Amino acid sequence: xxxxxxxxxxxxxxxxxxxxxxxxxxxxxxxxxxxxxxxxxxxxxxxxxxxxxxxxxxxxxxxxxxxxxxxxxxxxxxxxxxxxxxxxxxxxxxxxxxxxxxxxxxxxxxxxxxxxxxxxxxxxxxxxxxxxxxxxxxxxxxxxxxxxxxxxxxxxxxxxxxxxxxxxxxxxxxxxxxxxxxxxxxxxxxxxxxxxxxxxxxxxxxxxxxxxxxxxxxxx
Numbered sequence: 001x002x003x004x005x006x007x008x009x010x011x012x013x014x015x016x017x018x019x020x021x022x023x024x025x026x027x028x029x030x031x032x033x034x035x036x037x038x039x040x041x042x043x044x045x046x047x048x049x050x051x052x053x054x055x056x057x058x059x060x061x062x063x064x065x066x067x068x069x070x071x072x073x074x075x076x077x078x079x080x081x082x083x084x085x086x087x088x089x090x091x092x093x094x095x096x097x098x099x100x101x102x103x104x105x106x107x108x109x110x111x112x113x114x115x116x117x118x119x120x121x122x123x124x125x126x127x128x129x130x131x132x133x134x135x136x137x138x139x140x141x142x143x144x145x146x147x148x149x150x151x152x153x154x155x156x157x158x159x160x161x162x163x164x165x166x167x168x169x170x171x172x173x174x175x176x177x178x179x180x181x182x183x184x185x186x187x188x189x190x191x192x193x194x195x196x197x198x199x200x201x202x203x204x205x206x207x208x209x210x211x212x213x214x215x216x217x218x219x220x
Contacts, residue, residue, distance in 0.1 A: 001026040001157065001188050002047065007056035009042055009212075016042045018212040020056070024157075024190060029183040031199040032192045033217075034209035040192035043209070044159045047190070048080055049073050061156060078106060081150030085162040087142040089134040089149075095121070096130040099149045106153065120152040121145075124178055140171035147178055157188035164198065172198070 002024040009017040016039045024030045032040050045051040046058060049065065057066040063076060089098050096117055103113045121127045124144040134142055143163060150158050160179065164172040176198055183189050191198065199206055206217040 001028070001061065002190075003059040005057045005059065007046065007053045007058060009039070009046065009051065010054050015212050017046075017053075017209075017214075020212075020214050022207055022214060022216075024188060026188055027183070027186050029179070029189045029202075029204045030191070031202075031204055031206045032190060032209060033194060033196065033199070033206060035194060038209040039212050040194075040209055041161055044082075044161050044190065044192055047159055048082060049077060078102070078153065079156045081153070081155040081158040083143070083146050083150050083158065083160040083163045085165040087134070087146045087166075089142055089145055091134050094131050094133055095126065095137070095145045095148075098134070098145055099152050102149060102153045116152050117148075120148040123151065123182070124148045138171075139167050140174060143167060143171075143175055144178070147175070147182075151182060151187065155187070157190065158182070160189065160191045162193055162195075163191065164193070164195065 004020050004022050007017060007020045008015065020043070032043060034040055042051060046053055047060070052065070057064055059065070060076065063072070068076070090101070093101070099117045099120055100113050103116060108116070118127060118130070121130055124147050126141060126144045126148060129137065129141060129145070134145070137145065164175050167175060179189055179191065208215050208217050
């Protein structure tokens with residue numbers, strides 16, 4: 001599903017990622033951990049194609065990003081779900097419209113959009129908030145809406161960057177249960193976090209970044 005092949009990334013004279021190689025299999029839930037500034041967010045940006053490696057190659061399915069035609073980039077991005085720490089919901093759109101946005105970009109019919117959005121909201125237990133606006137939601141509800149937006153188009157995989165960083169401990173547990181439920185249904189998920197409690201006793205594979213170097217910690 002996803003393979004990094006000797007990937008390095010530099011910002012000016014600073015090495016952010018150094019000769020990174022790993023693979024994530026289809027249907028896997030993988031944690032990437034490490035201290036702040038270790039390169040976790042940069043690694044996810046490389047997968048989302050908002051950054052590009054200076055060395056090496058990244059393979060997503062049949063796509064080699066090093067040789068990917070620019071015209072294919074928007075198409076690939078539409079098949080990647082992304083969940084951010086700060087939610088990135090559009091404040092003047094309802095929960096329904098925030099989630100529907102990804103499908104409208106794809107040109108799906110309004111009937112299909114309605115069915116898919118309500119199905120996604122049901123999965124994250126937010127169906128009753130479809131007509132609410134982000135400013136009326138709790139932090140946990142905003143993250144549920146963001147997860148619904150990430151899964152609504154049935155992406156190739158989901159990237160989550162510190163998805164519980166702004167949430168209290170009880171809400172964090174609920175959000176992680178959601179990710180586990182989504183993963184059990186077959187979706188590949190990569191979660192970047194400095195919070196070791198998210199993967200402790202999870203049984204999931206854990207990769208650690210420190211000063212741009214990756215090591216495998218084994219199961220969480």
